[in-house]
Amino acid sequence: MQQLLVILSLGLLWTNSALAANANCAKFSKSVTGTTEEKKLKTFLDTQWKYYMTEYPEWATYVGFPGQDDRWSDISLAAIERHRAESVCQRDTLLKIKRTGLPARDRVTYDLALRNANMSVEGDKFDSDFMPISHMDGFQVDATQVLSAMPTTVKSYENMLTRLERYPAMAEQIANVMREGAKRKAMPVKAFMFKITEQLAELTPQKVEDSPFYQTFKEMSPTVAEADRTRLQTRAKELI
Secondary structure, three states, rough: HHHHHHHHHHHHHHHHHHHHHHHHHHHHHHOOOHHHHHHHHHHHHHHHHHHHHHHHHHHHHHHOOOOOOOOOOOOOOHHHHHHHHHHHHHHHHHOOOHHOOOHHHHHHHHHHHHHHHHHHHHOOOHHHHOOOOOOOOOOHHHHHHHHHOOOOOHHHHHHHHHHHHHHHHHHHHHHHHHHHHHHOOOOHHHHHHHHHHHHHHOOOOOOOHHHHHHHHHHHHOOOOOOOHHHHHHHHHHHHO
């Protein structure tokens, strides 16, 4: 029974992912229904920007795009397949725009967009997605940097707490992706992997106040009221 439930759950995830891919592809396709090639390109780029901001909320945090600061990117196996399908959609959509119909000033933009789209599609033929961490980057080092880049309002600190709550789920996604990578023999260089365990250990030191996760709460903005400060710091310690 348990195995059946797992299979059904995975099937539901893949179905939902396929529906999401179809919806995003439909948005890209719709973006090039404008009356001029110039308008088509502008609408496509606007659609692509919003897509990247919602698909990669860490990036949205860095550039100040609103509404994504309580989320992490979906890096599940289903999401990897969905993103690959959506890369093809973006490339194919761009090809519907007639370059010769663009003003000269927009042709370089178009060429760069198409180059990036082609690189994404070609890159998806390899298995780098199944190596989500290394001794230089990954969720064990990137997450604390994202938190430190967030604003310092009470709402922002609450968003940080939500991200901390969701951190274990992201870690499990990464573990599943790495297991698939091992099956595909796509793995980081073994000689450097010991550094990753050291980085993970630094996130949860014996004294919680020493965790990199807690630094943004230790040095909270003076504009935060004392009652909010105490509440937020207490919750952060519990989560860490």
